[in-house]
Amino acid sequence: MRVGVLTGGGDCPGLNAVIRAVVRKGVTQHGFEFIGFRDGWKGPLEGITMELGIDQCRGILPRGGTILGSSRTNPFKIENGVERIKDNLAKEGVDALVAIGGEDTLGVATKLADLGVHVVGVPKTIDNDLSGTDFTFGFDTAVNIATEAIDRLHTTAESHHRVLVVEVMGRHAGWIALHAGIAGGASMVLIPEQPFDIEEVCVQVQKRFESRYAPILVVSEGAVPKEGGDMTLVSGELDAFGHVRLGGIGDRIAKEIEQRTGAEARAVVLGHIQRGGTPTAFDRWLATRFGLQAIDAVADGDFGTMMALRGTSIARVPLSEGTAELKLVSPSEYAEAQVFFG
Numbered sequence: 001m002r003v004g005v006l007t008g009g010g011d012c013p014g015l016n017a018v019i020r021a022v023v024r025k026g027v028t029q030h031g032f033e034f035i036g037f038r039d040g041w042k043g044p045l046e047g048i049t050m051e052l053g054i055d056q057c058r059g060i061l062p063r064g065g066t067i068l069g070s071s072r073t074n075p076f077k078i079e080n081g082v083e084r085i086k087d088n089l090a091k092e093g094v095d096a097l098v099a100i101g102g103e104d105t106l107g108v109a110t111k112l113a114d115l116g117v118h119v120v121g122v123p124k125t126i127d128n129d130l131s132g133t134d135f136t137f138g139f140d141t142a143v144n145i146a147t148e149a150i151d152r153l154h155t156t157a158e159s160h161h162r163v164l165v166v167e168v169m170g171r172h173a174g175w176i177a178l179h180a181g182i183a184g185g186a187s188m189v190l191i192p193e194q195p196f197d198i199e200e201v202c203v204q205v206q207k208r209f210e211s212r213y214a215p216i217l218v219v220s221e222g223a224v225p226k227e228g229g230d231m232t233l234v235s236g237e238l239d240a241f242g243h244v245r246l247g248g249i250g251d252r253i254a255k256e257i258e259q260r261t262g263a264e265a266r267a268v269v270l271g272h273i274q275r276g277g278t279p280t281a282f283d284r285w286l287a288t289r290f291g292l293q294a295i296d297a298v299a300d301g302d303f304g305t306m307m308a309l310r311g312t313s314i315a316r317v318p319l320s321e322g323t324a325e326l327k328l329v330s331p332s333e334y335a336e337a338q339v340f341f342g
Helices: 015-028 044-045 082-092 103-114 139-160 175-183 196-208 247-261 271-275 281-299 329-338
Strands: 001-008 033-037 049-051 096-100 121-122 165-169 188-191 216-220 233-238 243-244 265-269 305-310 315-319
Touching: 001 015, 001 044, 001 281, 015 033, 015 096, 015 281, 033 044, 044 082, 049 096, 082 103, 103 121, 121 281, 139 165, 139 175, 139 216, 139 271, 165 175, 165 247, 175 188, 175 216, 188 196, 188 265, 196 247, 216 247, 247 265, 281 305, 281 315
Parallel strands: 001 033, 001 096, 096 121, 121 305, 165 216, 165 265, 188 216
Antiparallel strands: 033 049, 233 243, 305 315
16 A cells, blocks of 8 residues: 655644654554655645655654645645645555644545545644544644743742733634643733633732732634733734634733833743744644554554644544534633632
8 A cells, every 4th residue: 555644734843753653654564555645735735745665754753743744735725736646645645644733724624535635634733622532633742832931930930029911822722822821820820712811811810929920921823802801913814714813912011011010011922932842742642643543543454533642642533523613611610720810
């Protein structure tokens, strides 16, 4: 069997670990051949490939990013996109495809599976917002990076009696902010699932100063105010999946705090730092297990499925289930962080 592999969407730590596991087990235990498709769905769409075997996968386990490259190409937005993909897969003699990606990449995989393409999915997103799996790889690394940044910012905040607003990724789900905020001892966490009251934020800021400690607020990029607010945009342009670029909510909140309380406030935007660099041990472990199970699904002909972490086991779930809805922070989970506000 000849198997194609692609990585789509935003890069994240652990992608190379999946590729390595898929290829290593596929070659040594199943006798498969592999071909890499470059730059997400652009690869099979345009026939852009690279050699992919055990030699190409040596030494990539601790590397961030993806040796296959990535993009946000959506073949369903391109004329004859599906037909071109099917033609290129046939031209390359590809019998099955392993697609590694998040909501958008696996959404395309779901539609292609419904149209008869033999595809198996591996979930990836630092936002941890895919409903079909307990955790996605990349998330643990992002949380650790954000937590380290918060730890470092505490000393600056204390030294200058300054409010620091740390903006982290999280378009619709606040998992990174929640986990990093709790782990980093933040005095407040603001997430998309719970619209915030800026007056209440300022009250908590003043309470924190009264305790002789400086406030650190952790804010998801998609956080919104309760009254008349919306997501803060970097630009109004949409990508191929209809998403706008978010950013700037941290700066907006810092200015409001400074204006309303008189306290000096600064915003720190972590941005792409969260998705770069070497993956944590947990993400290497999870990504490797996803890869091992994904190639077994290919060998079993169990197409249209996605790998999912359920407890400590890897399960196969329908692709449609894995991408059906976003996994959001519940009120009870947010309440755990609220204990430490102020």
